[in-house]
Amino acid sequence: MSLAHISRLHGLPVHVFPQPGAGDRPLPEAGAVAWKLVSGLRTDEEDFDEYWQRFLDTVDPAGVRALVLGGGAYGGDLDGCEPGETAELLAQAADRLTGLQALYLADLMFEEAELSWIVQGDVSPVLQAYPGLRELAVRGSTDGYGGGPGLEFKPISHDGLRVLRFENGGLPAQVLHGLSASELPALEHLDIWLGAEWYGRTATVEDLAPVLDGSGLPALRRLGLQNADIQDEVAAAVASAPVVARLTALHLGRGTLTDAGAEALLTGQPLTHLEELDLHHHYLSDEMAERVRQALEPHGVTVDVSGRPELEEGEERYVAAAE
Structure with missing residues (x-):
């Protein structure tokens, strides 16, 4: 059974933050959707760090209630951040994402990375950085054969x-x-x-x-x-x-x-x-x-x-x- 992308988190519909050059269409209110960040896979337009910073500077981060991280934040067998780098980005933004209540780490499906190749690390620092978090979901563990840091x-x-x-x-x-x-x-x-x-x-x-x-x-x-x-x-x-x-x-x-x-x-x-x-x-x-x-x-x-x-x-x- 192949896993699909999630469509809702914390009771909110998932909305993908736009890629570079996607136009100037109006964005939802910060707290009205679960924002999904997926970017930077095999492109030269914008790496995930830049994409992440643009998100924080575009959407009112204090109003964000739910966040879904996909490709770019977690690359699996594709190009993407290491799990420790993603955890660090999240921790560094805790003073801006002050209303965050739900977090889904690594919303990847088969075409992006098989489940057994989604490598995670220690997710405890994320909880430490967000004492107001109500919901945490983590997809992935190791590369399936003991490689990578592994889920902790x-x-x-x-x-x-x-x-x-x-x-x-x-x-x-x-x-x-x-x-x-x-x-x-x-x-x-x-x-x-x-x-x-x-x-x-x-x-x-x-x-x-x-x-x-x-x-x-x-x-x-x-x-x-x-x-x-x-x-x-x-x-x-x-x-x-x-x-x-x-x-x-x-x-x-x-x-x-x-x-x-x-x-x-x-x-x-x-x-x-x-x-x-x-x-x-x-x-x-x-x-x-x-x-x-x-x-x-x-x-x-x-x-x-x-x-x-x-x-x-x-x-x-x-x-x-x-x-």
């Missing part, structure tokens, strides 16, 4: 963050370690894509234990543990996890979930208090998918068991997003 999330205290998403084809264990050691008292929605070992996943179910315990995330209500080549193991751990009792939404899709993982969910703690259970992209039999629906839908739970891939003979199960 060092321990941090942040009182405002409510939504945190990691979208990647292979999650390093150190991200979960940093997350578990952080203080995020307002975090309501956590979405973690674990990915596949072949594409750099070193995170294990054991690394998820502090998240599943839930004591360090008192406000958590929506949890996604998705896109894993160990999805059955994840489901088995979730089945007895203390945090589940206070969740309203649980997303365990995009991965290699089979009847064994679904059976663990059905025989574990009750899930009838949930508002939604999302298992989209799975490998359940028709019988098991129906069992899940019948167990939960009569209690008002919205269940998604769509998107079962059809495997060719000899083809192995795969996660939805890796390359």
Whole structure:
């Protein structure tokens, strides 16, 4: 499954800041859209630093509420800034982007850079620079084979963050370690894509234990543990996890979930208090998918068991997003 560009962030429609020479069409109000910056890929017109500065000098930066960084800020396998350079640009502009509430790092799709080639670095300095940030999404991790600095999330205290998403084809264990050691008292929605070992996943179910315990995330209500080549193991751990009792939404899709993982969910703690259970992209039999629906839908739970891939003979199960 190829990832698409996002169309909305923080409830705002995404609007691309114009390239050089795009004309003098009126721009939206600074706080009316999520501004996307994408520039500087294989052109001599304007590198990303210049494009970034023109954005800050053109749009009222204090009014910007949501920001999406794409090509140029993150080049993947194309020309673009290194992740540390992008983090530094963001940190340096914190005294101007004083109203920023949402940030999406590396909105790249297949034609620009495969997911496994979007290299990230330490994203903690961004949170430190923006104490008012409410939502952070990070796409990418390493180059898929251990190259590049790799995604890091060092321990941090942040009182405002409510939504945190990691979208990647292979999650390093150190991200979960940093997350578990952080203080995020307002975090309501956590979405973690674990990915596949072949594409750099070193995170294990054991690394998820502090998240599943839930004591360090008192406000958590929506949890996604998705896109894993160990999805059955994840489901088995979730089945007895203390945090589940206070969740309203649980997303365990995009991965290699089979009847064994679904059976663990059905025989574990009750899930009838949930508002939604999302298992989209799975490998359940028709019988098991129906069992899940019948167990939960009569209690008002919205269940998604769509998107079962059809495997060719000899083809192995795969996660939805890796390359």
